[in-house]
Every structure is written in C-alpha cells, then in structure tokens.
Amino acid sequence: MLQAIIRAEKMPVVKEQLRGIGIGGMTVSSVSGWSRQRELHLQWRGQPVSYDLVPRMKFEIAVPDDRVELVIRTIVKHARSGESGEQGDGIIFLSSIEQAINIATLEEGDRSLT
C-alpha cells in the first residue's frame, strides 16, 4: 500500500501521470496536517492569521510489487516544486497489504487490482 501526501495543487497532474503509467485505481482525499513546512498565512479582515494545519491531498494506491519503483518515481517527479523540490512537497509511505479482495468479482491479490 502506497500512501502519498502532496500539495493540493499538484493533485491533478500527479493523478493524470499515474493514470498514464497504467495504474488500475486510486483513492484520493483532501486532508490537512503539519510537518516541517511553514504555517499557512492567511488573513481575517486585514488581520494576519496563521494556521498550523496546511491543506494537502492524499493518494492511497495499491501497487503490485514490480511497479512500486515506477509509481514512486512518477509521484516524486510531478509532486515536486521545481527540479529539486521544496520543504512541504509532501511524503510517501510504503507498507505491505495482507490481502485485497475485489468486492464484485471476489478476485484476490494482484488480480483484484485491475
């Protein structure tokens, strides 16, 4: 299971690129959180207000083992700000999945993903 938390504005391009390399499906949700990145500086009637929770998008993708590297490379390439990236571009978590079952077909494992 691959989880990627990225800048909200990068979501459309990352989504399209993942579709382009043949990913069979994904779950995308709107999240907010904080880490090393600065706060979000907004205003209220002209008064500066800082929020410590910054809006981000989270991808959850079940990826067959042989494609993990390609998916990670694709996300990193397109979620980065500029060539070398900036603090706040996000993070990827990789973990293993015990089992996957397609609800309609009852297919299991990698076959459930397509």
Added chain:
Amino acid sequence: MEVPIDTGDTAWMMVATGLVLLMTPALGFFEAGLIRGKNSLSVMMQTFSGLAILSVLWFLIGFTLVFSPSIGGIIGGLQWAFFNEVPFDSALDYAPSIPGVTFATFQMMFAVITPLLITGAFAERVKFSGFVIFIVAWSFVVYFPLAHWVWGGGWLANLGVYDFAGGIVIHTSAGLASIAAALVLGRRKNFGPDIMVPHNIPLAVLGASLLWLGWFGFNAGSALASGALAANAFLVTQIGAVTSAVVWILLSWKRSKKPSTTAAINGAICGLAGVTPAAGFITAQSSFFLGIVLGLASYFGILLIKERLKIDDALDVSSVHGLTGIIGALAIGVVATTLVNPDGPEGLLYGNASQLAIQALGVAVAAGLAFVGTIVIMKVIDKTIGLRVTEVEEDIGLDIAQHAERAYVE
C-alpha cells in the same frame, strides 16, 4: 411643465433600485458556484468590491458624464460631478415623476453591474489589481460614452436607436468585451472538461434566482415609473426567461440524455438578458417567441465559441449576455409596437422596416467600441502592472494567492 413628484412612482423606483443592487452580489454567487472552489472567493470579491468601487466612480464623475446635458452628442458635461445639483426635491427630465437622486441612484446600479458581467469571462486567472484598473478604465472608455450615446441624449439616441433596459448598452457591450478579454488573456491552464467543474451548483442556483428577482427591478424599473409600462415589462421579462429556460432544459436533455440543473439556470439568465432591451416595447406574446429564439441561439453560441473555437470565456458571458443582448436589441426592430409603448418605435411586423437597420447600427457601434476598447485596455494593463496571475498562483487558486483567504476550511 413641472410634474409633481409621484409617491407611488418613487416608491417603486426605490424598490427597483434595491433589486438591481442585489444583482451584483447575486452575480458573484452565480459565478462562484460554477467555478472551482479555490477561486470562488475571487469572483465574489471582484463583484462585491466592484460594487463599491464603481458606485464611488458613478457618484464622482460617471453620472454627470452620462446624463448631464450633451456636448455635441458625444459625452455629458461636468455640472453634476459629485452629484452636485442633482435634486432630491424635484425631478430630472429623464424621469419626470421621481426625484432626480432616485433616477441617478437607479442608474448607478447599471453602471456597477455592466463592467462586472465581464468577470465571468476572465474568471480564475486575473490579478485583483489588474481587475480594478480594468473596470475603472472600461467605465470611462466604453460604458460612459455608450450609455450617453443611447440614454443620455447622445448621437445614437438622436438617430432613433432604442434600448429599454440595456441590451445594447449593457449586454452587447459586456458580451463583446468578454470575447476580447478571453482572447487577450488566453485560456486557463489545462483548459478542458477537467477544470470546468462547478464546485457548488446549489450556490449557482441561489445566484441565478436572486439575479432573476433583481431583473424585475432592472427591466420593469426601466419604465422609470410605476404603472402600465412597468407592468408589461415585468410580464415580458418573466415570459422571456421561462421560455428560454425550457428550451435549455430540453436541449441539455437531448444532448446528454439527462436534463441539467446548470442548463436550466443558464437558460433563464439567457432569456432575462435577451428580453432586457425589448421589455418596454414588445408584448408578452412576442416575448414568448423571443425567449425560444434566445434559448436556441445562446445554447448553440456556447457550443460554437467554447467548444469549436476554444475561446475560454469561462462562464460564456459572450453568449449568455452578448448574443442574447444583440438578438433582443434587433427584436425591437421586428416586434416593437406603440400599442405597448407610445413613446417607443414600431417594428417590421407593425409596418416599420427601417427600425431594424437603426437597431443594427446601435448594436454594431456598441460591439465595435466594446471589443476594441477592451483589447486596448487589457493590452495596456498587461504591459504595465500585469494582468494575469503566475502559473503557480493559478495552480494554488486565486483565493489564497490573491486574497489570503479560503472559502472552505475542512
């Protein structure tokens, strides 16, 4: 001959003024609902702040340039600048039964909403500073002269061009300005179905409903008095709106196999915009057929401009207001009758073939002035303070990038 101030007329005109005021924030709701959430505040800010800025401009200089006695049919003088000598206890010749200030305030709302209609065309990509300069410059270059020529006793009025509530002065000019603005600015980033996602359709329905309500003030108020003419304009407005809305619902149903909410509200606005110039000159029966024509023309106009020509007029102001305003203004030349308005013209079907040509001239002048004027203003702003936000700002969204505010906080 001095006509005394009529309290009934004054009461109606103050209500009508309030109704037209409501249309500007309603336009903001309508636009905000139909675009992406990350830009929704930016259009509400443009319409709401525009309401303030353009009201100030009208009070300072706009009213006098449009309505004070004409200098050679070209522009008004300066004697009513800062509303100096605009009477509250007697009338102006334009509206002989209501106080002068009521007429001037009613007209203020039209001067406010006209440049702001164009926000629908350049939504989601214009810098706020560029927007402010644009609406002020556009008022001076396009709206004030045009309104004077048609409504302030200028040369188009003298030629016999009729425009009851603003099909030429407002909708034709804003519509052509919208095409020009979309051409100068270029398309939004990633232009295509992916970015044309209405983020809150109920909000757009609310905006359209308030626009519809406000339009009764816009059109029936343009009688500048209560009574028979206002009553007919009120009905004509309703019938034009509903027939156009029905046409749009049916067309969307046919095209996508499901009737569309956004089509229903767009169709109503197209009908409202299109009957505007004719509301005080035609019968409700003519309005029924005009509404059908307006619905068909605006629906296929959008297919042509947005889908075939790929001109990114974001909310289709060129078709919803421009094309419909032109058709409504020309319809005066066909179905206007003095049975409705003894001070108005007769159209082709009532035996006067020449009015159609006169109307066409008025439309052509408005279209040309608005198109060329908008291109020049936008190019100048683009070369000086800059018109369009950066790509990064466009990605993040104008709400945060331009206003440091968010519409929705999860």
